[in-house]
Amino acid sequence: MSGSARRPVRRRTFVLGSAATAAGVALSGPLAGTAQAASFGYTDDGSNYVIDTGANLVFKVSKTNGDLTSLVYRGTEYQGYDGKNSHVESGLGTSTVTIAQSGSTILVSVTYGTLRHYYAARSGENNVYVWTNKADTSVSATRYIVRVKAGLFLNDEPDSYTYAPTTIEAADVFAKSDGQTRSKHYSKLRAIDYNYVGWTTGSVGLYVVRSNHEKASGGPFYRSLLRHQSAAGGGLYEILYYGENQTEAQRFGLKGPYVIAFTDGGTPSAALFPGTLTTSWADSLGISGYVAAGGRGRVAGVGISGRDTAYAYTVGLANSAAQYWGSARASDGYFSVSGVLPGTYTLTVFKGELAVYTSSVTVTAGATTTLNTIAIPSSNDPANASAIWRIGTWDGTPNGFKNAALMTYAHPSDPRAAAWTGNVVIGSGSEAASFPAYIWQGVNSGLLVYFKLTAAQAAAAHTLRIGVTTAYANGRPRVTVNSWVSAIPSPPTQPSTRSLTVGSYRGNNYTFAYSVPASAWLADTSQYNVLKIDVVSGSGTTAYLSAGTSFDALDLLS
Template sequence: MSGTPDGAVSRRAFVVGAAAAAGSAALAGPLATAASAAGFGWIDDGSNYVVTTGAGLVLKVSKATGDLTSLVYKGTDYQGYGGKNSHIESGLGSSTVTLAQSGSTVLISVTHGTLRHYYAARSGENNVYLWTHKADSSVSATRYIVRVRAGLFRNDQPDSYTYTTSTIEASDVFAKSDGQTRSKHYSNLRAVDYDYTGWTTAGVGLWIVRSNHEKASGGPFYRSLLRHQSADGGGLYEILYYGENQTEDERYGLQGPYVIAFTDGGAPSSALFHGTLTTPWADSLGIAGYVPDSGRGRVAGVGITGRDTAYPYTVGLANGAAQYWASARASDGYFSVSRILPGAYTLTVYKGELAVYSSQVTVSAGATTTLNTIAVPSSNDPSAAAAIWRIGDWNGTPNGFKNADLMTYAHPSDVRAASWTGNVVIGSGTETSAFPCYLWKDVNSGLLVHFRLTAAQAAAAHTLRIGVTTAYANGRPQITVNDSWTSAVPAPPAQPSTRSLTVGSYRGNNHTFTYSVPASAWRTDTDQYNVLRIDVVSGSGTTGYLSAGTAIDAIDLLV
């Protein structure tokens, strides 16, 4: 990209990477080399520390604020837009900034109150390693943003609003003239789905390779903004804590390393991924809160029984200080979680995104905690209960419901969305695909489900269950059967208080509402359909897609 004019507007490809996609990526530069590259070193230009890696990358860090003020790769400066630098949050302001060199590593340390932030550059590499240590809530630090000059990586993807300025919600959701929607929130990825994010052209790739998120919050299925692109410029994010749609309190301590990586157009090296990256060269640099691999432990499980093999299983570890996760092997449920900070953790087994097992485990430094086979009781999986009929399946997500796939990268008003209204007939074969993934008080409340019962079924009381994955403004379902019996208004479960359904996330707290329907509510004529009406109730919310709403996991009528 060297020599590209500032005003270039040609559309180029984007890439958001998953681990599986990058195993064969070429190395961007030597990693952990002890040899010094030609030209490696640093100078103080009076305002900035200027570090040259000797591999085509030159970076500048402000001595006054700790901002990254320049990021030159092979002659082109990629940093900055709108007069803003790359930095923690929206810039820390006055800070104490120091530099130290240790062999082939230059470390720049930034101190702002109780916050510590670090940049490390290595000889012969086109990478910048970053750590952020947030000790408490006295300093706002929820993200690092790499601000990228306009015109270098223009695109028209879901998280780009380059070609639209029409705001349809708040100041961050936009509509194009063709009715499609765009927002920086529409990453379409969960934390477990990606190792890096960024853009590529024929000659340059610019990426953030994420950290292990041990000090982040929300678990493996949390969704957050990862990048944005507009006519003003682009941004790549490492989210340290993002208050939107959060289900957990903020964790404090050191997060990192996360890496700003340049390549010659390909994906970043898999050697930089959080699951494979080792940084023994940083062990003695004095980074606040840094725990080397020797001070960490591992948990390994020999297997998980009682699984539904139609679904992937994930094992998570979490306490108030850290979080980790790993996939369970499809064949037998074996799992291994490495590089864990010592302590006591809650271990959770997820079927899809639905928690189906929980226990406690203790991790010790330098040791492996080996767990015997975990048996998931059938009673822990709602799918195991015998049902007269079921819409969807119990997996903690609205997958398979109408519009579910679109909603992780578009607004509900998007022209590509199928109608949010429409009723459902059990036995039609389209029960799930015809049922909207989201219900709102002001959009499609009062949805009807038609079903028949046998004489024996109609003579008995039954339990109806509605599983949800999140709710907005305390939206929850109240049911009416045949206009003759109406349930009480259920209490609202604990859910995030911020937007969710309109910013690409159904992830909140899974909850099951249960309703005991008396036999007197059913129609005794077996040729007639029973009619279930589902209303969304709440005294909160506004109008339209910001009225009270909820996301559906599954609905069933038990035997």
């Protein structure tokens, strides 16, 4: 179905098991042009290997380049739009493609230079298991996109740009007729927040179940595009290295499996989820870089003390080769991270998204590394410092600030956003809600914060702290207190690509500290001192693409 004149029938859509619900009317798609085989097995049609799972799914893989050229579920073709197939990145060139059957498993192997890519089918399952082994930068990104025909599913969530005719930034951020913004970047979700992404009509569901991301980059709080729709069709993604808003170098090696899963309208089986999926059936298939469960280890901690129980804590493991994470139990901080490749890792404890503890841990194949209670030093959490006043919470995110919640699924120009301008008065009771999550050089630089000091406070020097979560174009805060002006701080290391306008505040948390002398304060305690925050940089362009930064918290220490 082309996407021009006909509007798709409205129906339910799902991401991570939460639903945006509309009337559930089924829409039949075009029938497949080939007959299904009678049972599990594969054939060669000359151009493709044709795999029948023996359930309700028949898929094809190109013998030329390893593209997934067909996905027929219950007789309906779901794959493809604009003449494009489903594939790694934007498609590989001429490749060596082979197929083999081993009992109840069929494996298609694709070799493209140093890259190895695999599709596996299991007898009686409506799933395609996918691995990608990237050895170097010869393929720029590590992305798999499942391209889906138009009209089969509706997605009017923020990460959809269906019916969004006006382009407002680059070629990937759009506005609907009411001004609300849409982009494939606006998924709302961090890697830790979801197990799968996809759509359902109520009678058919199509999903990509993510891998454990052990060879991805960015950690548990990384955000990237997960799906999109346009008039041409829809896309579901597994993003393992995208090169946008990345805080780490990319990792090489075998990534996966991630799973293309069809259902009868429900969510994918939890048995496919990262952390629960077992693939012992793949141990002997000869997949390059594959490490079976017996070649992996586990890290377990009996608890974490020194936590602020108002926050969720996450434990991450990372080195240059792999990354993992797990949630700490709310009651005592117990954690367990399994399926870890052998090696020495940096262990990081996050309060919210703010790192408050690091150490080193070594993992051995077939063994559990057990850690005694981790004690977070009080000084590691900036929230423990005594402050005259504080705006926001030290949790590594802009949560609680003005427009923060909206910014993971909308452009800053969206009409639903409150005005980015406006000043803040300490003691008003609405400090955080009045303080903008982001400040840009060309939009709202020069924010004013009004506050009073006692005579004793005004007689002493104090440290002003401003915590940020990321920056665009080297934007960083320079402060003025009454007539005292700080030096321009050096920019911390941050991602070089767009972030604030594509749904992500996640960069490298950094705290700027300004030593404000006693001479800066007003002697009259009845008067408001005025803090001015400007964003400075020699980079960026205009408006929301001018230099900017995202805030975690700010305070004036006692």
